[in-house]
Amino acid sequence: MIEKTSVLAQPGRRAALPIMVLLALGFVAPLLAVVGFSFMPARTFGLWHEPTLENYETIFSDNTYVSLFWSLGLASATVVLLALICYPVAYGLVRVFGRWSTVLTLLFTIPLVVSENIRLYGWVLFFIKGGVLPGTLRTLFGVEMGDFLFTPAAVLFGMVYVYLPFMLFPMTLGIAMVPNQMREAARDLGATRWQVFREVELPLSTPGLMIGSLLTFVLAVGAIAEAKVLGGQRIIPITHDIEIAFTYAQNWPLGAALAVLLMLVVSVLVLIVLRRFDLDQILGKR
Amino acid sequence: MFDSKLSRRDFLKTSASAAATLAATQVGPFAGAAHAARDKELNILCWEGYNSAQVLDPFRSSKSATVKAESLTNDPTMINRLRAGEINVWDLINVNNPWARKIMLPEKLIKPLDRAKFEPYFAKMMPQFKPPYKWAMDDSGKDLLGMAQRFGPYSFVVNTDKISRKTAEDQGWDLFNDPKLAGRFGILESDDWNVFGICCIAGFDPYQPHTPEQVAKFEETAKRILKNKKVVGDIATMNQAMISGEIDCHLTGGTYSASPARADGHLNLRGVTPNKGPLAGGKGGIAWIEITSVVNNPHGSPLAEQFLEYVQAPEVAHTVAFAEGTFNPVAQMGNPECFKLFTKDQLEAIQWDSLEEEMARSVEYDIVPDYDKLLDIWNAAKKS
The missing domain is CATH 3.40.190.10 (Periplasmic binding protein-like II)
Structure with missing residues (x-):
């Protein structure tokens, strides 16, 4: 008798079936619907029209590239700035601040329980004409602050502020993974503090930096509130383009095509980075 | 207590049947009973x-x-x-x-x-x-x-400490064509209403079919207005920016958008309905009525x-x-x-003091015949 080699022959696979079905319905199906919509004629609301590439043609023939440029550019700048800001802070949390680290960690995490929009509106009140900062500068020092709110710089500031914890905590873990013995051995062998940092600590804490950077980039490229609230829509990121297509423009197929384009671009960029830096390898699993 | 004879297989079978029954009542032939x-x-x-x-x-x-x-x-x-x-x-x-x-x-x-x-x-x-x-x-x-x-009437909102109500009503939508206003006004993010507003600033009725010349004029006006604006945002942003002095006025707006700030005591923020304009009957304002x-x-x-x-x-x-x-x-x-x-x-x-006269100076919200085309131009202009 020939034994059936059904996919569900193994108990583990059968046990995984409910969650696989749930994922298929809740995760894959909506994605497929978005992909399907992107091939529907513009401004239609069903999935059963004759497929067309017109939405993709529209994207490549109009000025959508401007939005994509802003999203990718701001996300990249956010990652670079956060890497520079967070490394010393993470280093301090792991090696310098001692018992104060817990308090500082709490200070970094507590704002996360407050809605992002509310925090950004808080910054509006801080930077707005006559607000906390310009008002204080004028009253105490007679200095008039130039325009900052409703500029691209304010958008970048907001993104750095919002995504800081997503870079900081993986980086903290990365630095904590560097064994003290390695640093001590390097020092015993005559390395300077700079050499210890450059040759031992930085390479060994790279997994934290990489995971933080990927996480921050993927989140930041989908940012929208910062450009709307702090930037006063001076710039339109691609996520805002998608929102407009799904709301005022009522062009779900165009919105879906923009979403697919964004997913593809981000996936390709992430894959390139992952190919360049093998996470399994740097985490020491192989 | 669980029956010890209930095997894992029986449990899964029972659970699956229960889940299937539940699902059927939601979407299957029993759905009518639920409705x-x-x-x-x-x-x-x-x-x-x-x-x-x-x-x-x-x-x-x-x-x-x-x-x-x-x-x-x-x-x-x-x-x-x-x-x-x-x-x-x-x-x-x-x-x-x-x-x-x-x-x-x-x-x-x-x-x-x-x-x-x-x-x-x-x-x-x-x-x-x-x-x-x-x-x-x-x-x-x-x-x-x-x-x-x-x-309510819904055209634009001014800070009467900066632009008097009379000036705003007399100038009407032309106020936004004044180069001196560059960098001193905001745009409320109601894009359907902004299409109406840009048509009025460009000098034609949004609710009539538009000639290619009018569409070109719409594009030029949209780009210019967006270039000259200080901020685009929601009602809270517009009111906050007006109160703080970041901007002196904003389109589109009216009682609906200014009332939260007015209720908070900022009576210098006022929805304005132009005395005249390019709308039917030479009217300058637009009003909405919910049905x-x-x-x-x-x-x-x-x-x-x-x-x-x-x-x-x-x-x-x-x-x-x-x-x-x-x-x-x-x-x-x-x-x-x-x-x-x-x-x-x-x-x-x-x-309330000016509601009746403002409504009399307004046409009622209507559907723009070429809304999709004008909205696409407006959205493209935002990125240029």
Whole structure:
């Protein structure tokens, strides 16, 4: 008798079936619907029209590239700035601040329980004409602050502020993974503090930096509130383009095509980075 | 306690059967039975205000009903959600005036009301809503399609400390063509209304078909206005920017957007209706009137009509006028029992002093024939 080699022959696979079905319905199906919509004629609301590439043609023939440029550019700048800001802070949390680290960690995490929009509106009140900062500068020092709110710089500031914890905590873990013995051995062998940092600590804490950077980039490229609230829509990121297509423009197929384009671009960029830096390898699993 | 003889296989089988049964009652042949029990639930798709606890809670408790309301801030989105299949979900839809008679009835998205039951309510409203009220009726004038409540003029808002009301009313939409205003005005992120506003600034009626020259003029105006603006944002951002002095005025706006700041004591923020403009009859302003209709839901809730009657009561109409978000005049203010509930401050917040003249200087919100084309131009201009 020939034994059936059904996919569900193994108990583990059968046990995984409910969650696989749930994922298929809740995760894959909506994605497929978005992909399907992107091939529907513009401004239609069903999935059963004759497929067309017109939405993709529209994207490549109009000025959508401007939005994509802003999203990718701001996300990249956010990652670079956060890497520079967070490394010393993470280093301090792991090696310098001692018992104060817990308090500082709490200070970094507590704002996360407050809605992002509310925090950004808080910054509006801080930077707005006559607000906390310009008002204080004028009253105490007679200095008039130039325009900052409703500029691209304010958008970048907001993104750095919002995504800081997503870079900081993986980086903290990365630095904590560097064994003290390695640093001590390097020092015993005559390395300077700079050499210890450059040759031992930085390479060994790279997994934290990489995971933080990927996480921050993927989140930041989908940012929208910062450009709307702090930037006063001076710039339109691609996520805002998608929102407009799904709301005022009522062009779900165009919105879906923009979403697919964004997913593809981000996936390709992430894959390139992952190919360049093998996470399994740097985490020491192989 | 669990029966020790129940094997893991039996448990899984029982669970699967239970899940399948549950699923079948939701979507299968038993679904009708579930829908039949909708006399205790009501789903409302609306602009903000009708979704507030102040409005809904008394209705919920009096009917022991589950009332869900989702608020959106533009009409096309709501209507397209019905078109996309949510006609089976919603019982009431609350949108601006033209959609019921021009779009939703012809597409069978809504159904007429019992005229004998609901028309008497219009008789108690302000004079301009006396029955048969145009926007609540179908084209033939036979069917009543919805109930009127909130309304208001909606052109632009100025800080009268910076630009006097008279200057703004006299200059009208041309105010935004003045190069001296560059960097001193904002744009409210209501893109459908901004299409109307840009047409008016460009000097033509948004509600008439447009020539290629007018479309080109629209594009030039859109780019110039967007280049000269200081900020685009929501109502809170516009009011905050006006109060702080970041901007002196904003389009599009009116009582609806300025009232929260006015209610907070900032009476120098004022919705302005131009004395003249490019709209029909040489008018310069645009006004909106909400019409709430019963959705043509095959399993509609009987509470839908009851809710429409509930919001006509003077106390509830007053609550609707001052529900959370924005504050607006209501048609029911024509009833002295309702009007007396408004305090002096509330009347100031909704610019009661000039409401009648502003409405007289306004045309009513309508559908732009080439809206899609103009909106695409507007959105492209935002990125240029």
